[in-house]
Amino acid sequence: MSDVSFVRTEMLPEQAPPASEVGVVGWVRNNLFSSWLNSILTLVSLYAIWYVLAGVLPWIFESVWNANSLNECREIMMATWGSTHGHACWGVINDRWLQLLFGFYPSHLYWRPILALLLLLVALAPVLYSDRVPTKLLILTAIYPFLMPWLMWGGTIWAPISAALGFVVGWGVYTVVGKQLSNLFALIAGVAASLIWWLVLSSYFTDAMASILPIGIEYVQSRAFGGFMLAILLGVVAIGVSLPIGIVLALGRQSDLLIVKYLCVGFIEFIRGVPLITLLFVASLLLNIFMPPGTNFDIILRVMIMMTLFSAAYMAEVIRGGLAALPRGQYEGADSLGLNYWQAQRLIIMPQALKISIPGIVSTFIGIFKDTTLVSIIGLFDVIGLASAIRADTAWNGIYWELFAFIAALFFVVCFSMSRYSMYLERKLQTGHH
Structure with missing residues (x-):
C-alpha cells in the first residue's frame, strides 16, 4: 500500500479571532x-x-441647593421626600462658596486673586510643558514671583520693583567681583549686596519713588486672606521655593566641606525631627520675641517661611536619594569630560537625579499642599477654619458633611492634577527600553 502525502499549495485565509477573546x-x-x-x-x-x-x-x-439655613433645608426635605435622612443640604455651599474660596478678601477685589491664579498657570506653562509652549512666556515666569505678591496684597508698584532690583544688584556685584577674585568670594559678595539692598536700602528707594510716582493699587491686609485662596497661596510659595533650597541642601549634605556638610545635616535633621504644627506655633507666637522692637513681620510671611523650610528639608532627602541612585560612572564620565563641579551637576548629575526623584518630589509637593490646612490651628482662616466658623453660625449650626465634602473635592482636584502631571513627566522622560 503506497503512502499518499498532500502538501497545501496556498495559505489559508486569516480567520477572525473568537468573539469571546476580543473587545x-x-x-x-x-x-x-x-x-x-x-x-x-x-x-x-x-x-x-x-x-x-x-x-x-x-x-x-436628591438634595437641597436653595436654602438660607439648615432648618429651612430640613423643611424642604420633609416636604419633598418625607424624610431628612439620606439627603444633602448643599444650600450652605450655595450660600457661602465665595467665602470658602476667598475668605474675607474684599469682594470688589476678587479679580486680583483670580488674575494671580490665571497668571500662575501661564507662568508655569513654559516650565511644565517646555516642548509645547513658546519660550517667550519665560519672561512672565521670571516676573511672576514679584507680580503675584503685589496683586494679592496691593500697595505701591515700587515694592516689587525694589525686590527685583535686589537680584540685579547681587548679580552685578557677583559679575564685577568675579573678574577680580574666585567664584566663591564673588558669590558671597553678591549675596551680601542683595541682603544689604533688601534690609537697608530698599525701603528708602521704595519711599522715594512712591513720592515721585505714586503708582499702586488698593492695599489688602493679611487678616483678610483666607479660604482655599490662602491654601493655594501658601502651597504655591512653599512648593516653588522649597525645590531649589532642597537641591542646595542635598548637594551641601554630600559636600566635602565639613562646615557646609554639618550645617546642612543639622538643619535637615532638626526640621525633619520637629512636627510642622510646632514650627507654625513658633512662627505665630515666638518669632516676634526674637525680632527687634517695633518690627511688623507679617503672619502669612512667617508661615510661608516655616512651611518652605519644612518642605525643603524633606525635599533635600528625596533629592539625595536620587543622587545616591546614580551609578559612580556618571560622576567619572563628567570628570573625564573636564567639567568642573557646577557644570557636572547642571549638565549631567542633577537632571538624572531629579528624573529619578520625580515620584518622591511630587509626593512631597502634595503633602505640603495638604498640610496648609494646619494653619487653621494658629488662627488663620483657611478653608478648614472657615468651615468651623460657618458651622458656628446659628443658621448652619449642625451642618457637617457637606462642607467637608466640598473642601475634599477642592483639594482632590489640585492634588490629583499634580499626580497626573508627574505621571506624564515620567513617561516623557522615559529613556529605557522595555
Whole structure:
C-alpha cells in the first residue's frame, strides 16, 4: 500500500479571532473572570461599589441647593421626600462658596486673586510643558514671583520693583567681583549686596519713588486672606521655593566641606525631627520675641517661611536619594569630560537625579499642599477654619458633611492634577527600553 502525502499549495485565509477573546467581552473575560477566585472577587467588588453608590448618589443628587439655613433645608426635605435622612443640604455651599474660596478678601477685589491664579498657570506653562509652549512666556515666569505678591496684597508698584532690583544688584556685584577674585568670594559678595539692598536700602528707594510716582493699587491686609485662596497661596510659595533650597541642601549634605556638610545635616535633621504644627506655633507666637522692637513681620510671611523650610528639608532627602541612585560612572564620565563641579551637576548629575526623584518630589509637593490646612490651628482662616466658623453660625449650626465634602473635592482636584502631571513627566522622560 503506497503512502499518499498532500502538501497545501496556498495559505489559508486569516480567520477572525473568537468573539469571546476580543473587545469588551474579551477584556472582561481576561481581566475580571479569568479564574474562579477572580470571578468571586469581581462580584464582591461590584456589590461593594453598588452598595456605596446606592447611598452616596441619592445623598448628592436628591438634595437641597436653595436654602438660607439648615432648618429651612430640613423643611424642604420633609416636604419633598418625607424624610431628612439620606439627603444633602448643599444650600450652605450655595450660600457661602465665595467665602470658602476667598475668605474675607474684599469682594470688589476678587479679580486680583483670580488674575494671580490665571497668571500662575501661564507662568508655569513654559516650565511644565517646555516642548509645547513658546519660550517667550519665560519672561512672565521670571516676573511672576514679584507680580503675584503685589496683586494679592496691593500697595505701591515700587515694592516689587525694589525686590527685583535686589537680584540685579547681587548679580552685578557677583559679575564685577568675579573678574577680580574666585567664584566663591564673588558669590558671597553678591549675596551680601542683595541682603544689604533688601534690609537697608530698599525701603528708602521704595519711599522715594512712591513720592515721585505714586503708582499702586488698593492695599489688602493679611487678616483678610483666607479660604482655599490662602491654601493655594501658601502651597504655591512653599512648593516653588522649597525645590531649589532642597537641591542646595542635598548637594551641601554630600559636600566635602565639613562646615557646609554639618550645617546642612543639622538643619535637615532638626526640621525633619520637629512636627510642622510646632514650627507654625513658633512662627505665630515666638518669632516676634526674637525680632527687634517695633518690627511688623507679617503672619502669612512667617508661615510661608516655616512651611518652605519644612518642605525643603524633606525635599533635600528625596533629592539625595536620587543622587545616591546614580551609578559612580556618571560622576567619572563628567570628570573625564573636564567639567568642573557646577557644570557636572547642571549638565549631567542633577537632571538624572531629579528624573529619578520625580515620584518622591511630587509626593512631597502634595503633602505640603495638604498640610496648609494646619494653619487653621494658629488662627488663620483657611478653608478648614472657615468651615468651623460657618458651622458656628446659628443658621448652619449642625451642618457637617457637606462642607467637608466640598473642601475634599477642592483639594482632590489640585492634588490629583499634580499626580497626573508627574505621571506624564515620567513617561516623557522615559529613556529605557522595555
